[in-house]
Amino acid sequence: MDWTFLIVKLIQVIAVFAVLLTGCAYMTWLERKLVARIQSRLGPMNAGYQGLLQPVADMIKLLFKEDITPKHVDKFIYGIAPLASFIPATLSIAVVPFGDSITLFGRTYDLVISNLNVGILYVLAITSIGVYSIIMAGYSSNSKYSLLGGLRSSAQMISYEIGMGLAIVVVILLSGSLNLVDIVDKQGSFVGWYVFRNPVAFVVYFICAVAETNRSPFDLPEAESELVAGYHTEYSSMKFGMFFVAEYANMITVGAIATTLFFGGWHGPFLPPIVWFLIKVAAFQVFYIWARGTLPRLRYDQLMSFGWKVLLPIAVINVMVTAFFVL
Amino acid sequence: MEMFIFILAAIASVACCLMVITQKNPVRAVLFLIMAFVAQAILFVQLSAVFVAALQIIVYAGAIMVLFLFIIMLLNLRKDEFGGDRHPFQKFAAVALAALLAFELVIVALRDGSRSPSVSLPENFGSVESIGEILFTKYLLPFEATSILLMAAILGAVVLAKKRLDD
Amino acid sequence: MNDFIKRHILAIPIGFYTTLKNLIRKPVSVQYPKVKIPMAPRYRGLHFLERYEDGSERCVCCGLCAAACPADAIYMEPEETEKGERKARIYEINLLRCIFCGFCEEACPEEAIFLGKEYEFSDDAREKFIYTKEDLLVKWPRTKPSPVNFIRKKRRPYMK
Numbered sequence: 001m002d003w004t005f006l007i008v009k010l011i012q013v014i015a016v017f018a019v020l021l022t023g024c025a026y027m028t029w030l031e032r033k034l035v036a037r038i039q040s041r042l043g044p045m046n047a048g049y050q051g052l053l054q055p056v057a058d059m060i061k062l063l064f065k066e067d068i069t070p071k072h073v074d075k076f077i078y079g080i081a082p083l084a085s086f087i088p089a090t091l092s093i094a095v096v097p098f099g100d101s102i103t104l105f106g107r108t109y110d111l112v113i114s115n116l117n118v119g120i121l122y123v124l125a126i127t128s129i130g131v132y133s134i135i136m137a138g139y140s141s142n143s144k145y146s147l148l149g150g151l152r153s154s155a156q157m158i159s160y161e162i163g164m165g166l167a168i169v170v171v172i173l174l175s176g177s178l179n180l181v182d183i184v185d186k187q188g189s190f191v192g193w194y195v196f197r198n199p200v201a202f203v204v205y206f207i208c209a210v211a212e213t214n215r216s217p218f219d220l221p222e223a224e225s226e227l228v229a230g231y232h233t234e235y236s237s238m239k240f241g242m243f244f245v246a247e248y249a250n251m252i253t254v255g256a257i258a259t260t261l262f263f264g265g266w267h268g269p270f271l272p273p274i275v276w277f278l279i280k281v282a283a284f285q286v287f288y289i290w291a292r293g294t295l296p297r298l299r300y301d302q303l304m305s306f307g308w309k310v311l312l313p314i315a316v317i318n319v320m321v322t323a324f325f326v327l
Numbered sequence: 328m329e330m331f332i333f334i335l336a337a338i339a340s341v342a343c344c345l346m347v348i349t350q351k352n353p354v355r356a357v358l359f360l361i362m363a364f365v366a367q368a369i370l371f372v373q374l375s376a377v378f379v380a381a382l383q384i385i386v387y388a389g390a391i392m393v394l395f396l397f398i399i400m401l402l403n404l405r406k407d408e409f410g411g412d413r414h415p416f417q418k419f420a421a422v423a424l425a426a427l428l429a430f431e432l433v434i435v436a437l438r439d440g441s442r443s444p445s446v447s448l449p450e451n452f453g454s455v456e457s458i459g460e461i462l463f464t465k466y467l468l469p470f471e472a473t474s475i476l477l478m479a480a481i482l483g484a485v486v487l488a489k490k491r492l493d494d
Numbered sequence: 495m496n497d498f499i500k501r502h503i504l505a506i507p508i509g510f511y512t513t514l515k516n517l518i519r520k521p522v523s524v525q526y527p528k529v530k531i532p533m534a535p536r537y538r539g540l541h542f543l544e545r546y547e548d549g550s551e552r553c554v555c556c557g558l559c560a561a562a563c564p565a566d567a568i569y570m571e572p573e574e575t576e577k578g579e580r581k582a583r584i585y586e587i588n589l590l591r592c593i594f595c596g597f598c599e600e601a602c603p604e605e606a607i608f609l610g611k612e613y614e615f616s617d618d619a620r621e622k623f624i625y626t627k628e629d630l631l632v633k634w635p636r637t638k639p640s641p642v643n644f645i646r647k648k649r650r651p652y653m654k
Contacts, residue, residue: 038513042523077358117454121381125368128389132361135396139354151400154393161390178455294513295506 012113020093024248025055031289038293059241067237070141077140082235082242085133089249092126095119096256097181099266099273111266111274112181119180120168123257124161127212130250131157134214134221134231137243141234149230152300153221156211159307160218164208166315170194170201170322171261184265195262200318202262204311209254211307213247215288217295220303255284333373340366353399357392364388378455535644538594538609541587543631544642551631552606555582559598559607567591568598585627590620608645 029044029051036043044051069075099111116122131154138150171194172178175186187193195202211218222230232243259265259280268276298306343363350356364387371380462470524531533539544552555572573583598607607630617623632640 034517037517037521040516040519040522042521042525045525074352074355077355116377118377118381121378121385125381125384125389128385128393129365131389131393132358132396135393135400136358139396139400147400151397154397158390158393290510290513290517293517294509 009113012111016093016098016113017090020090020249020252021245023252024245025059027248027251027285028058028244029055030285031292034286034289035293038290062238062241062244065237067239068234070143070234072142073234074140074142077136078234079239081133081137081140082239082246083133084136085130085246086242086249088126088130088133089246089253092123092253093249093256095122095180096253096260097184097265098256098277110181115181116179118178120172120178120183120261123180124165124168127164128157128161130212133243133246137235138221138231141231143234145227145229145233146231149221149223149227149233152227153214153231156214156218156220156303156307159304160208160211160311163204163307163311163315164212166312166319167201167205167208168261169319170198173319173322173326174198180260180265184260184267187264188267190264190267193262193264198318198322200314201322202258204315204318205262206258207311209258210288210291211303213250213254215247215251216292217297218303219297220300223297251285251288252281255281255288258284329373332369336366336369336373339363340370354396357395357399360395361388361392364392375452378458533611533613537611537613538596538599540589540610540612540615541592541598541625541630542608542610543585543627544606544608544640545632545634549634551581552604553582553585554580554604554606555585556580556603558601558603562597562601563592564595564597565591565593567593582627585630587625587630589615589623589625605642605646608642610641 032054033043033051044054047053047057069078094113095116097110097112097115134153134157135150138146138148138153141147171183174194174197175183177183177186214221220230221227222232227233232240235243256277259277263280266273266277268279271279340363343359343366346359347356347363350359364383368380368383368388371377371383546552555570557570560566560568560570567588569584569586569588570582571584572580575581594609596609599609
C-alpha cells in the first residue's frame with residue numbers, strides 16, 4: 001500500500017465532499033435569492049449580509065426539529081430511504097475530472113477521485129440506483145400522496161433514463177471512449193466542445209437530467225399543489241434534510257457531468273482549470289434555477305408523451321445520424 | 328483486502344437472496360433482490376469484468392427492478408394474499424431441485440476448486456472493446472437471436488395491452 | 495405549423511427572457527421593520543383626540559361621531575366640569591370594530607377627533623383593542639407638533 005498515494009486520495013475525497021456539501025448549502029441560498037429576484041422580491045436578507053448565513057440557520061433549525069416517525073410506516077425502509085437518496089447523489093461525483101493532472105512529490109496525480117475506464121457507465125448505474133430512494137420513501141410512508149409521488153417518479157425516471165443514455169451514446173461515439181478524463185481531453189478547448197459538435201445531444205441530455213433530478217418543470221414527484229410535496233410528505237427533521245441535500249447534490253452532479261461531457265470539462269483560457277470547472281458547473285446551477293423560475297410544471301400525461309414520443313425519437317435519430325458521420 | 332471485500336460481498340449476496348425468499352412483504356423482497364444484484368456487481372468487478380458489473384446495475388438493478396416494484400405497488404398485494412395457493416407437491420419439487428443444484432455445485436467445486444485462481448488474463452480482458460468484438464463476431468448468432476426474441480416479446484406485449492379496434 | 499412553433503417552441507425563450515428582465519430589475523419589496531415607506535397624506539390610521547392650545551379637551555361628547563360611525567365602534571358618556579362645560583367621562587373606540595372610514599372625523603363639529611398615521615398597534619388580546627380616552631388623547635405637553643393644520647389643508651380641500 002502506497003501511503004502518499006492514499007493520503008493524497010483521501011485529501012481529494014474530503015475536499016470534493018466538502019465542496020459538494022458547501023455547494024449544496026449555498027445552492028439553497030442562491031435558489032431562494034434568484035427566484036426571489038425573478039419575482040421582484042428580495043429573498044433572505046436578515047441572517048448575515050444579504051442572508052448569506054441563511055443555509056447555516058436552516059441547517060441548525062432542521063437539526064433541532066423533532067424527528068417524527070408516523071405510526072403506520074414501514075420503519076426499516078422509512079429509515080433507510082433518506083440515506084439511499086443521499087449516498088447515490090454524492091457517489092457519482094467520484095468519476096468527474098475537475099482539473100488537469102498535477103505533479104506532487106515527483107508523482108503525477110489526476111484531479112479526479114477515481115479514473116474509471118467505464119466512467120460513464122458508472123454514472124448511469126449510480127443514477128439508476130437513485131430512483132429507489134424515492135420509491136422506498138413513497139412506499140414506506142404509507143400515505144397516498146407519498147405513494148403517488150413514488151410511482152410518478154419511478155415512471156418518470158425510467159422514461160427519461162433512456163433518452164439520457166442515448167444522448168450519452170452520442171458522446172461515446174464522438175469520443176470513442178467511456179472514460180471521462182479521455183472525453184475531456186478529446187474535446188480540447190472551446191471549438192471541440194461536444195455541445196457545438198452535437199447540440200441536439202446536449203439538449204436531450206439536459207432535459208432528461210432535469211427530469212432525473214426531479215427539478216422544475218419536471219418536479220411532479222414533489223408537486224406541492226397536488227401531492228403535498230410527494231414522497232417526502234411524512235418526513236421531518238434531518239431525514240427531510242437528507243432528501244433536500246440529495247436533491248441539490250444531484251443537481252450539482254448533473255451540472256458537473258454535463259460540463260464534462262459537453263462543455264470541455266476544465267478546459268478554458270487564462271484561469272486555472274479548477275476555476276473554469278467551477279464556473280461552468282455554477283452556470284449550470286444558475287440555469288437550473290432560472291428554469292425553475294420560468295417554466296410551469298408539466299402535466300403527467302404531457303410528461304410521458306414528451307418523453308416517449310418526442311425526446312426518445314429525437315435521441316434515436318440523433319444517434320443514427322452521428323454514427324453515420326463518425327463511420 | 329480483496330479477499331475481505333470478496334467475503335463481504337459474497338455473504339451479502341447470499342444473505343440478501345435468502346431474505347428475498349423468506350420475506351412475506353413483496354416490496355421488501357424486491358428491495359433485497361436489488362441489494363443482491365449490487366453485491367453480485369461487486370463480485371463481477373473483482374473478476375475484472377467491470378463492464379458486466381456496470382450493466383448488471385444499470386439494467387437489472389436500475390431498470391428491471393423498478394418495473395417490478397412499480398407493478399407490485401400497483402397490484403397492492405396484502406400479506407395474506409401472498410403465497411396463498413400452494414400445490415401439494417410444490418415442496419417436494421423444491422427440495423428435489425435444491426438437492427440437484429447442491430449436487431451440481433459440489434461437483435463443480437470439486438472439479439475446479441483445485442485449479443489455481445490466478446489465471447493470467449488476456450490484455451484488456453472485460454473491457455468494452457473486447458466484449459463488443461466477441462459479441463459481434465463469435466457470438467453474433469446468439470446475440471441476434473436474443474434481440475429477435477426480445478422484439479417478439481415487445482410486440483406481443485403491445486398487442487396484448489393495446490385496445491381492440493372493434494370495441 | 496407557424497402557430498405551433500410560436501406557441502410551443504418560441505414561447506420558451508420568450509419566457510426565459512421575461513424572467514431575465516425581472517432578474518435584473520430592482521426588487522419592489524421593502525425591508526419593513528427596518529425601512530418604513532412614508533404614508534400617503536390622506537392615510538387613515540389610529541385615532542387621536544385633539545386638545546386646545548391651553549391643554550383642555552376639544553371633545554364635548556356630542557355623540558355625532560358615534561352616530562356617524564357605520565361600524566358602531568364608538569361609545570361615550572358625558573359629564574359636566576366645575577365650570578359647567580360638557581365633556582366626555584367615558585370615550586371608547588373598539589378598534590376591532592372600527593373600519594377606519596374617517597366618518598367620525600368628518601362628523602366632528604369641534605375638530606376633536608382625527609385619524610392619525612399610526613398603524614402599528616397590534617396586540618395579543620381582544621380587550622386591549624378597546625381604546626379609552628386616556629389612550630386616545632394626545633400627550634400634554636405635546637411631544638410632537640399638532641398635525642391638525644396639515645390634515646385640514648390636505649384632507650379637507652373643500653373647507654377653505
